Amino acid sequence: xxxxxxxxxxxxxxxxxxxxxxxxxxxxxxxxxxxxxxxxxxxxxxxxxxxxxxxxxxxxxxxxxxxxxxxxxxxxxxxxxxxxxxxxxxxxxxxxxxxxxxxxxxxxxxxxxxxxxxxxxxxxxxxxxxxxxxxxxxxxxxxxxxxxxxxxxxxxxxxxxxxxxxxxxxxxxxxxxxxxxxxxxxxxxxxxxxxxxxxxxxxxxxxxxxxxxxxxxxxxxxxxxxxxxxxxxx
Amino acid sequence: xxxxxxxxxxxxxxxxxxxxxxxxxxxxxxxxxxxxxxxxxxxxxxxxxxxxxxxxxxxxxxxxxxxxxxxxxxxxxxxxxxxxxxxxxxxxxxxxxxxxxxxxx
Numbered sequence: 001x002x003x004x005x006x007x008x009x010x011x012x013x014x015x016x017x018x019x020x021x022x023x024x025x026x027x028x029x030x031x032x033x034x035x036x037x038x039x040x041x042x043x044x045x046x047x048x049x050x051x052x053x054x055x056x057x058x059x060x061x062x063x064x065x066x067x068x069x070x071x072x073x074x075x076x077x078x079x080x081x082x083x084x085x086x087x088x089x090x091x092x093x094x095x096x097x098x099x100x101x102x103x104x105x106x107x108x109x110x111x112x113x114x115x116x117x118x119x120x121x122x123x124x125x126x127x128x129x130x131x132x133x134x135x136x137x138x139x140x141x142x143x144x145x146x147x148x149x150x151x152x153x154x155x156x157x158x159x160x161x162x163x164x165x166x167x168x169x170x171x172x173x174x175x176x177x178x179x180x181x182x183x184x185x186x187x188x189x190x191x192x193x194x195x196x197x198x199x200x201x202x203x204x205x206x207x208x209x210x211x212x213x214x215x216x217x218x219x220x221x222x223x224x225x226x227x228x229x230x231x232x233x234x
Numbered sequence: 235x236x237x238x239x240x241x242x243x244x245x246x247x248x249x250x251x252x253x254x255x256x257x258x259x260x261x262x263x264x265x266x267x268x269x270x271x272x273x274x275x276x277x278x279x280x281x282x283x284x285x286x287x288x289x290x291x292x293x294x295x296x297x298x299x300x301x302x303x304x305x306x307x308x309x310x311x312x313x314x315x316x317x318x319x320x321x322x323x324x325x326x327x328x329x330x331x332x333x334x335x336x337x338x339x
Contacts, residue, residue: 015317015318015319016318018317018318018319019318019319019322021319022319022322022323022326023322036240040240040244043244044244044247047244047247047248047251048244048247048248048251049251050251052286053247053251054247057243057247060243061239061240061243064239067242067243067246070243070246070247071246071249071250074246074247074250074251075250075254078250078251078254078255079254080254080278080282081251081254081255082254082255082257082258083275083278083282084255084278084279084282085254085255085256085257085258085259086258086262086275087275087276087278087279088258088259089258089259089262089263090265090266090272090275092259097260100256100259100260101256101260103259104252104255104256104257104259104260105252105255105256107255107256107259109279109282109283109286110318112279113279113283116279155330155333155334156330158295158296158300158329158330158333159295159300159304159326159327159329159330159333160326161294161295161329162291162294162295162301162304162305162308162325162326162329163322163323163325163326164294164322165286165287165290165291165294165305165308165325166304166308166321166322166324166325166326167318167321167322168283168284168286168287169287169305169308169309169312169321169325170308170311170312170316170317170318170321170322171279171283171318172280172283172284172287172312173309173312173313174312174313174315175280176280177313181277182277182280185277185280185281185284186280186281186284189280189281189284189285189288190284190288192285193284193285193288193289194288194289197289198289207290210285211282211285211286214281214282214285215278215281215282215285218277218281219273219274219275219276219277219278219281220274222273222277223270223271223272223273223274223276223277224270226269226273227269227270227273
């Protein structure tokens with residue numbers, strides 16, 4: 001274990017862990033409100049480690065949905081992880097299989113974004129440093145929200161529903177301000193996502209499929225545009 | 235919800251979250267050389283996060299107006315490179331204040 005790599009990951013992950021604490025607190029409240037016990041809610045957070053997948057999952061569990069429905073919904077929402085992991089393979093230092101089994105557990109939107117934004121190769125020690133505190137924050141936040149959430153006023157609980165999306169904004173806006181091509185991608189995606197959500201005909205598409213469709217089409221279109229001239233992608 | 239259902243459901247969620255994450259790591263070993271694919275993958279995270287956020291953020295709280303206030307607050311703080319936790323809590327606070335004010339009217 002190289003301490004320096006591990007420590008760098010740990011330091012980078014502090015804001016992610018704190019953000020997770022707030023968002024999973026909201027998840028804990030939500031999960032117990034659907035009838036799950038605090039312990040079960042916490043186990044879901046520890047095993048899934050996936051915000052949008054979990055929110056959808058407990059909704060289906062509350063409605064006693066079938067395993068097939070649950071599997072399809074969770075898989076659809078989580079298909080984006082395939083793209084993220086694929087892109088992560090391009091930055092991953094060589095490592096044995098069982099290290100990949102551990103890293104694969106913690107490919108979340110935020111941890112992935114931090115790892116991919118690194119200017120060096122991603123080593124096992126860096127990634128392990130990067131995942132420990134967020135996993136702890138996500139799990140503990142769920143337990144706290146599930147046990148203490150009932151004590152909070154309903155207005156506060158409602159307001160916390162936005163925390164997850166604010167965290168996404170905090171991840172996207174700074175790089176978009178620095179890099180025009182990312183800004184272009186973000187604005188294009190926002191416009192298309194709104195169109196898909198509201199235009200007649202296509203609005204029947206579920207949110208999960210919408211994300212998959214955009215995650216394939218927009219990067220493909222922009223990458224084609226970037227590389228068509230034969231120049232380097234900027 | 236009985237225990238068998240709960241534990242099976244948790245296992246189903248785990249499997250269908252873990253597999254999409256881990257399989258690409260196990261199956262793709264080579265460095266991709268294609269400039270197209272490299273550019274493609276560079277855009278993926280931003281496109282995914284944006285499409286997860288818009289328009290879902292506007293339905294994440296009790297009223298659209300509260301959510302809009304939280305959205306603008308988060309954009310503003312994120313543009314100033316504030317840490318994630320600050321953006322998240324300030325966004326939630328803006329929602330709380332706006333929705334409380336709306337109830338007074």
